[in-house]
Amino acid sequence: MKILVCAKRVIDYNVKVQINREGDGVVTDGVKMSINPFDEIAIEEALRIRDRGEADEVVVASIGPGSAQQQLRTALAMGADRAILIETDAAIQPLGAARIFMQLVETEQPGLVLMGKQAIDDDSNQTGQMLAALWHKPQATFVSKLELADGKATATREVDAGLETIEVDLPAVVTTDLRLNEPRFVKMPDIMKAKRKPLETTALAELDVDLGPQLAVANYSPPPQRQAGVMVESVDELVAALRDKGVI
Amino acid sequence: MTDRDVMQYDVVIVGAGPAGLACAIRLRQRNADLSVCVLEKASEVGQHSLSGAVIEPGPLEALLPDWLDNPPEICVPAGRDRFEFLTAKRSIRMPTPPQMHNNGNYVISLGGLCRRLAERAEALEVDVFAGFAADDALFDDDGKVIGVRTGDMGIERDGSPGPNYAAGVDIHARHTILAEGCRGSISKRLIAHYGLDQDRSPQTYGIGFKELWQLPEGRAEAGLIKHTIGWPLPRDVYGGSFLYHLDQDRVYVGFVCGLDYPDPLFSPFEAFQQYKHHPSVHALLEGGEIISAGTRALIEGGLQSLPRLEMPGAMLIGDAAGTLNVPKIKGVHMAIRCGSDAADFIADNDTSAGFDAYFRANAGGRELRKVRNIRPGFKAGLWAGLANAALETVAFGKTPWTLDNHADWSSLDKLDERDDNGPEKVARDLPPRDRLASVYHAAIHHEENQPVHLKVRDTSICATRCAVEYDNPCTRFCPAGVYEMVDDGEGGKRLQINAANCLHCKVCDIKDPYEIIDWVTPEGGSGPNYQNL
Incomplete structure (x- = not known):
């Protein structure tokens, strides 16, 4: 079985994201970029499944600028067998991404598609679900535990009320949550090996995909600044202060 | 614990800063048969790099004549120079010291420059490993350095291997180049181990703060370079501010204090924040926003504190050794020059023996010799330091003496020896x-x-x-x-x-x-x- 993992290049989670001067996007120059952490978990899970002998190939795909090769090389150094970059400088919306991945699914014919439950830049949480719908296959989302056997996947999902366990037929789309695993450290000799692994780049324009857009961004604005606090001496003062503010 | 992987290179360079990357690039330019790797502890090249930075482009141009074709993200040609003495309320314009003229120089982001240099190094097939810290040097039975060991990953708080434990690797190389920057941890151990600082003046350091600000539209004058001395520093602290205007209404604002300050209650961070509240600076920054901020020690000992740059199997380059030119307040061009020199020396001689004399006789050593007495002159206070600096400058450093430095750790007065706490603090907003x-x-x-x-x-x-x-x-x-x-x-x-x-x-x-x-x-x-x- 082949596993296709979808991974997005995003601004690193440690970076303090700032809105650009024009107000139509965020500052990206000089900013550290990484694999979306949820997608990194998906890559790790795919590798563990393969290393258990339940799959024989892990292919990692990304949509993004040429520099996203860097993140794909990291995925290869983690242990993926091959990588595909659909190259574009445009920002792709979830349905566009799902349609692009659908084309890859048609050519690669994976038995399982793994990706993060959402990307930490736009927090859409849509691509996996949309891909499953386009592909007419089952989906298991927010997965924190995954077992494969007899052409089925048993997935534990993190839902509001607690944990829900479902069984889906393969092929399926599984989106990963934080607690599924802790990704491995990349080792130096594996970085060297990754340089020789296949990384295939295709220009987005070469695919025949309707990218929308379905969504228009109205504006970006920073969260309001927190006001300075006031120290109060007694409960009465606190109650009076809250009354003044009209909150009680 | 486990068997370690061993990787073999001709040259291993510790630190992907300007010195290390220049050395890697030059090595491959000189001899494409040499295998070279660079280790960087930051998660990506440039993420730990911090400098003013107004650079003299000479050594960079010599290394990569086309560097401006793909400049760092921030790269602004130097414009006017201003040098001011601050009092609590006023700024008094002073003549710019000759070393501090910046015609033909560039204001850059050092992190950005390092990223560009790393791209060039990788294009020359240097293996640049970011996210791997060199933990310690490796020796052979004769006491010669034969490489470095990278740190283990996934160690728990108590020192035991965690579930994701990955052992570090041993990198064996014929030449190990320490380019860790100021006060590198392996460099420190090797300087002590081989006594490389014997018969040298103690090393002296500074602490440098830097913030990148986005200002309201129309406030920055791209290329303006401003330095100040005086307030808010007490007279017995060497230091001052820098303010570099960039494009897109951004400025670098920063502050440097000598770490030989004597008052144990002195807070360098607070001094920097106080400076930003000088009326002339506050008016500029008010309403702006900090994009990023950092701090780094810098090495100020100059020639008399420069350790021997060679030891069996290894070399020290750049600020791991201490090649910063203090009166110019510039280290990047010196680091690039020193890294290129080390590469040339290895390409020509295939040994570290003799590199120390080679560097000192070269342009870098001569530049340091000329300015060697300026920084130590400030030990006697600001005015004596300025007078001495003027003398050294007109004499082109040909004065027949060399002043000593003092070790920073030993410069603190005890609490009961102090009665002056420096200028009064202003309220900050x-x-x-x-x-x-x-x-x-x-x-x-x-x-x-x-x-x-x-x-x-x-x-x-x-x-x-x-x-x-x-x-x-x-x-x-x-x-x-x-x-x-x-x-x-x-x-x-x-x-x-x-x-x-x-x-x-x-x-x-x-x-x-x-x-x-x-x-x-x-x-x-x-x-x-x-x-x-």
């Missing part, structure tokens, strides 16, 4: 509010569960001897609030080390008056993620 707010702008990350990488050899004196003699100066000289004296639950105090806040500036390793703090490398990829500093 510009960000950051405090050191923790500043650390936030460094986008710092350390895996919380790793062992503490700041090794204090004896914590029993913190609450006793140090509290009495100096009132725990670590709680003030650290720019990130890593060191805290907290309630020990028994009515006393104990030292708490908030290692996850560490900016890797190395100031604690330098300034601690008992010389008992050792900064060691944390897990690779940890530390700040500076954006365009």
Whole structure:
């Protein structure tokens, strides 16, 4: 079985994201970029499944600028067998991404598609679900535990009320949550090996995909600044202060 | 623990800063048969790099004549120079010292420059490994350096291997080049091990702060370069500010203090924040926003403190050795020059023996010789220092004496020897509010569960001897609030080390008056993620 993992290049989670001067996007120059952490978990899970002998190939795909090769090389150094970059400088919306991945699914014919439950830049949480719908296959989302056997996947999902366990037929789309695993450290000799692994780049324009857009961004604005606090001496003062503010 | 992987290279370079990357590039330019790798502890090249930085492009142009075809993200040609003396309310224009003229220079982000250099190195098939900290040097039976070991990953707080443990690798190389920057941890050990600083003046350092600000539209004059001395520093602290205007209404604002300051109650961080509230600076910054901020120690000892640059199997280059030109307040061109020199020397001689003499006789050594007496002259205070600097400048450094430096750790007065606490503080309203707010702008990350990488050899004196003699100066000289004296639950105090806040500036390793703090490398990829500093 082949596993296709979808991974997005995003601004690193440690970076303090700032809105650009024009107000139509965020500052990206000089900013550290990484694999979306949820997608990194998906890559790790795919590798563990393969290393258990339940799959024989892990292919990692990304949509993004040429520099996203860097993140794909990291995925290869983690242990993926091959990588595909659909190259574009445009920002792709979830349905566009799902349609692009659908084309890859048609050519690669994976038995399982793994990706993060959402990307930490736009927090859409849509691509996996949309891909499953386009592909007419089952989906298991927010997965924190995954077992494969007899052409089925048993997935534990993190839902509001607690944990829900479902069984889906393969092929399926599984989106990963934080607690599924802790990704491995990349080792130096594996970085060297990754340089020789296949990384295939295709220009987005070469695919025949309707990218929308379905969504228009109205504006970006920073969260309001927190006001300075006031120290109060007694409960009465606190109650009076809250009354003044009209909150009680 | 486990069998370690061994990787073999002709040359291993520790540190992907300007010195290390210049050395890697030059090595491959000279001899494409040499295998070269560069190790960088930051998660990506440039993320730990911080400098003013107005650079003299000469050595960079010599190395890469086309560097301006793909410039760093921030790269602004130098414009007007201004040099001012500050009092609490006024700024008095002074003639710009000749070393500080910047015609033909560029204001750049050092992190950005390092990223470009790393791209060039990789294009020349240098293996650049970011996210891997070189932990220690490796020796053969004859005591020769034969490479470095990288740090283990996934070690738990108690030192045991965690579930994701990955052993570090041994990198064996015929030549090991230490390009760790100021106060590198391996360099420090090797300087002591081989006695490379014997018969040298003690090394002296500074602490440099830097913030990148986005200002309201129309306020910055791209290329304007402004330096100040005077307020808010007490007379017995060497230092001053820099303010570099960039494009797109951005400015670099920064401050440097000599770490030979004597007052144990002095806080370099507070001095920087005070400076920003001078009327002339406050008016510029008000309404702006900090994009990123960082701190780094810088090495100021100059020629008389420069250790021997060679040892069996290894070399020191750039600020790991101490090639910064203090009166010019520039180190990047010297680091690039020193790295290129080391590469040329290896390409020609295939040994480290003789590199020390080679560098000193070369352009870099001559430049340092000319300015050797200016920094130590400020030990006698600001005015004596300026007078001495003027004398040294007109004499082109040909004065027949060489002034000594003093070790920074030994320069603190005891509390009962002080009566002057410096200029009065002004109320502050510009960000950051405090050191923790500043650390936030460094986008710092350390895996919380790793062992503490700041090794204090004896914590029993913190609450006793140090509290009495100096009132725990670590709680003030650290720019990130890593060191805290907290309630020990028994009515006393104990030292708490908030290692996850560490900016890797190395100031604690330098300034601690008992010389008992050792900064060691944390897990690779940890530390700040500076954006365009």
